Every structure is written in C-alpha cells, then in structure tokens.
Amino acid sequence: MVMSEQKKVFTPEPFATIVERLEAGGALLPDSPENLLEVVGILKSYGEVLNAYQRNLLYIADRQFLVFFPFFKYFNGEVTLNKLLDHWAHERINYEFAEYCMKAMLWHGAPKLDAYLDSPEFSERAERAIKARLKGNPAAQLLHRCFPDFLPEWVRQQCYYSVLGQFWRVMYALFLTLWERYERGEIRAIPDVVQHILENMGAAANDLLTYSVKIRGEEYVIIPASADLRFLMDAAVPYVEAVFFRSAPFMGTVSYNAQAGQIPFEQADFQYGALYADPLPIGGAGIPPTLLMQDMKQHLPEILRHEYLGSLRGEEDMRVQICVSFQKSMFCVTTAAIQALAPYPLTTTRPEQRQANRAYLDGWMKRLATSRLAAVNPV
Template identity: 50%
Template sequence: MASLNPGRSRTRQAPIPTAAELERRLLAGETLLAESPTHLLEVVGVLESYGEVLDAYSINLVYQAEKQFLNPLPIFKFLDGDPSLARIWRHLNHDRINFEYAEYCQKAMFWHGTGGLDAYLDTDAFRQGCAAIIRCKTRRDPLLGLLHPLFPDFLIELIRSAATTHALGQFWRVMSDLFLDLARAERDGRVGSIAQLVDFLMDGLVAAAAQPITYAVEVAGQRFWVLPPEAALTFLVDVAVPYVEAVFLRGMPFLGTVSFNAQAQQISPDQSRFAYGALYADPLPTMGAGIPPSLLMQDMYRHLPEPLHHWYRQQGRGEGDVRVKICASFQKAMFCVTNAAIKGTFPHPLHSTDEQQLQANRAYAAAWVERLSHARTDCLSDESAAEDGSRS
C-alpha cells in the first residue's frame, strides 16, 4: 500500500462514513466494517493467510534477536539457522518468505518510538544492562572492541534495535496464533459475522494484555537480560499499542512510488502527524523491488486459503490483480483489528450510565475518530450493496 497523503487519492469509490457516524458506531459497540458475507470471507481469509506469514516473521525476528545479536555481518539472518545450499538457493530465487517486510515494521516501531518499550530503552537500568553486555562482547570480538571506543553509542543503539526486534517477534507470535484461531472458529461456526469476529479479536487481545515481554541474550556462555522481568513490560500497552501507532497509523513514506516535496512540507517534520500507515494507504502494491507492502502481499498470496482465492479469481481481472485485491482485503482486516483494540481499551464499559464515565468514553472515541476519519474509510461500506443500489 502506498500512502498518497496529503490530498489522498482514491482507487475505490464507495460511501464514506462521516466522523459523527464513526463515533456513533464506536460508542454503540458496533463494527466499523459493514456486515456482509463478502466482508466476512475477505477478513477471515486474509487474516488466516496473514497468520501463517506472521508465524514465519515471528520465528525469524526472535532468531535474529537471539542468535544474530551484535553480529556485525548478519548475512544469513533470514535463514533461521539453516544455511544449507538448498535454503540459500531458494532464498536467492525468491522462493521464500520476504522477511524484509518484517524489518520494515521493526524499523517503523523503532524510529517512531512510542509507548512503554521505548521509554524503558532510555532508562539508566537499560544502559547499565547494555554496559555489562558490551564489556563481555568486546573482550571476545576485536571488531566491536575497536568500534566501541570510537562510537560509544553505536552498540547501545544496536541493542535497542535488537530489543525492538525481539518484542515485535513476541507480539506477532500472539497475533499469528490469534488469527489462525479465528479461522478455525469461523470454520467451526463460532464466528459467523463481523461483530463476532471483532469480539473474538478483542477477547484475544484482552487475554494477552498482561503477558510479560522479556528478552535475554547469551554472550560467551553468560546470560544477560536486555528486557528483564523487573521492567514490567506487557503485551498490550508496551508493544501492541506502539505497533498500532507506528504501523497502522504513522508508517513511513514509501520512496519510489510517490514523489514528495519536502520543501513544501508534504512530509511533516513532526513524526506524530505522519499518516502513511496501513489504515491511510491506497492499495497499490506495485510489485517493485523493495516496496514493503508488495513483499507482504506476495507472502500472503502464497498462503491464501482456497475459498478466498477462488472468490478473488471471480472478481475484476481475476488472477491479474489478485495482489491488489489482497491489499484491499487486508486493509479491511486491519480496521477490524483496530476496532477490536479500541473496543477493548475503552476507559469504561460502553453500557455505563454514569455521566462522567460516558464523557470519558466519548472523549476516547472522539480522539480515535479524529485520526480514523482521514483514513481509507471508504473500504468500510458494503461495496456489493452499494453496487446493487447503483444498478437499481
């Protein structure tokens, strides 16, 4: 997906809900995405595919953070510890998962740096832990031993990046399991609507909310904490919310797809005002080399469940634009995940009758709507119903 903000262009034409309507839906506990069998097919299918991809992403990110830690030349980091000739050949021929997209998401989280995880990475406790690791590592690595005195913050920054990599791997482990569980629940008949789908995702996020996020490395036979239990970092507040902020909302402009005039401030100097994330982007997977969403759509294409793939083949240009279709479905799915996160983090129950609690809920919903109303909300309508209406 290539974000074309400001002055977003549209590749879809569908009714756009107003900000007031979005706020009403959130406060009423309704779904942002319209109910329809087609939407259910798209979201469940694309999240099942995404769950398979996230499984591979999670395994690789954890491998990189633990086994490629402070490796100055990590040329085999995408091989998960299997540098066989067959694996290398498949990698070179692109018969593989594109872990570069996972790195893009990690870099977005690391760069935007929001939430409890980033706050801990700036503490004295973290720096003291880094100092112990660096002392042990540089005694055994001549290159790092030479670099550290010359650039004393370089290795600390690498450890910060590794911590973000491992935390993202843990986050995606939970999300992979949740999305695959959702697909099984839909097949079992436990999820039969978008409302039930959002509730299923919300329950999964809430259940994992307090799951601890920790990270340790082994250097020369010694174990060192990078993210210790004492940091009290947890899944939802310290990793999931910063991920939504960095990847769903802020993102980064994709060089090579859109020209931006920085002098005209088409790219804001304020990172908090970035709107290049998945919820704002136009579904334009160009399949150009190195374009992150194109890499993700290719990975998801390799794992599409047959019912969704069959439906795609019956639409538009069939197989010819299937990655664009995946991209559009994926955006709908991300609105559902965001919907679940918002619903699960309201400050007070939606059915409360206390006026102060209702005001707090309204303020919370309004803050979200202020950002979502500028996103690609045209994908939320039931497009098939809109088409039927226009034909009649």
C-alpha cells in the same frame, strides 16, 4: 462475491453512522458475509506469515546478537544450498517486511520501552553484554572505544526485534485460531471477529516482555522482568500507532526533499500506515507492503483465492485485492483496540458514560478521517 474494484460508484457512510454502530456493539467495518469471509480468510493467511516473521525476528534478536555481518540472518540457523537457491530466486518468505515494521516501531518509539532503554540500568546491562560479545576481538573492542554509542544503539534495536517478535507470537496464534473457529461455525459476523481479537489480546494484556541473550554459555538479561513491560500497553498499542497509523512514506512515491514539503515536519502527523495506504501501488517496486501481500498470497485459503480469481482482473491484481481485504481486517483489529481503551463499555446506556465515550470516539473518527475507513464503508 463482488470485490472492491468492481464497486464503481459509492458514497462514504457518514462517520456519525459508524459511531452509532460502534455504540451498538458493531465494528468500524460493516457486517456482511462478504466482509466476514475476506477478514477471516486474510487473517488466516496473515497468521501463517506472522508465524514465520516472529520466528525470524526472535532468531535475529537471540542468535544474531551483535553479529557484524549477518549474511544468513533470514535462514533461522539452517543454511543449506537449496534454501540459498530459493532465497536468491525469491521463493521464500520476505522477512524484510518484518524488519520494516520493526524499524517503524523503533523510529516512532514505544514510550515505556524507550524510557527503559534510556535508563542507566539498560546502559549497564548492554555494556556487560557487549563486552562479553567482543571478548577476544581486539578490532571490535577498539571500534567500541572509538564509537561508544554505536553498539549500545545496536542493542537498542535488538530489543525492538525481540519485543515485536513477542507481540507477533501472540497475534499469529490468535489469527489462526480465528480461522479454526470460523470453520467450526463459531464466528458468524464481524462483531464475533472483534470479540475474538479482544478476548485473546485481553488474555495476554499483562504478559511480561523480557529479553536475554546467551553469550558463550552465559545468559545476559537485556530487558529484565523488573522493567515491567507488558504486552498490551508496551507492544500492542505502540505497534498500532507506528504501523497502523504513522509508518513512513514509501520511497519513490513522495519527495524527501524538505523544500518540496511533501512529508509532514512532525512525526505525529504521519499518515502512511496500513489504515491509510492506497492499495493501488501494491505490487509496485519499492513499496514495502508488496512484500507482505506476496507472502500472504502464498498462504491464502482456497475459498478466498477462488473469490479473488472471480473478480474483474482475477490474478492480475490479486495483491491489490489482498491489500483491500487486509485493510478491512486491520479495521477489525483497530475496533478491538478502540473497545479495549474506551473509558467505558461502548454499549453502555448510562448518559454520562455515553457522553464520555462519544467524545472518545469523536477523537478516533477525526484521526481516521483521511484513512481508508470511508472506502470500506460504501452505501
């Protein structure tokens, strides 16, 4: 296998060709044995990591509710000397990246979730939970009276912890099942990967997102079923928007000085997500995806690790190679999203439906024009 850094010269595939491939049942990522191995291998690793991430996010949401100094929030309730030593030595899962994704979602927002979090119902439910949590703590009660918006905003953030954890709980199982099917010979091409993702996300599309906490043995519902928040439209789509597309500029790579003008004024113009990030800085200090690449490096299937080691730089730039493979896999996930949200099946032969789909796909191509899509489509 010739890995991406060995491709010295390439010409981007015309986006019109990519649209035609989508209409023929293909994906944003071209089909090849090399791409297939990279995608299913890296998603297997990603699934292992997401399993750890989702458990910790849900633990923080459920068990660290309004804990003012959560020193041990990454320990999932199991604090031992060995775990503490491993934590200090960084021989652990980097849960900080999960929180980075949560904060990206919180900042960019999820429309229906935010509408509920801005409602009087949420305010009432949050206030009841806050009062129960602060019972017997006069100092905290005084803080709440002096700054009445502080703790409700904290509860709002806890809701995003829970929603992202519930989203990843579905996704990690989906990715691990993909690898199992690949090993059984059921996944033989990139379109098979997209179909697997599409079917499994479709099966969970209408799953309700709810959130409650137990305080002194009593349950307090923060997000009730009546809020009607669903997996696909209220978690998956906002996640893709916030993490795949927008995200946030990496500290130290651009100036946050408004006069420098290096960061777009409007959040909607942000293009710092997983589909746009330059893989080369991966491994550098202060670049959040480095944490994810390090976590995935520890869970690589042996066959994919062997391919990476056989490249030009081998171990030296494995995180960069992992990032390239990860971006390829995210274009497969994005393809599933494109197919799921299309006005008509992309393979339709009816002229009026093809015309509507073409306008829809052109919109996607414009948005992906500055992404890494051209880099993963060499000719």
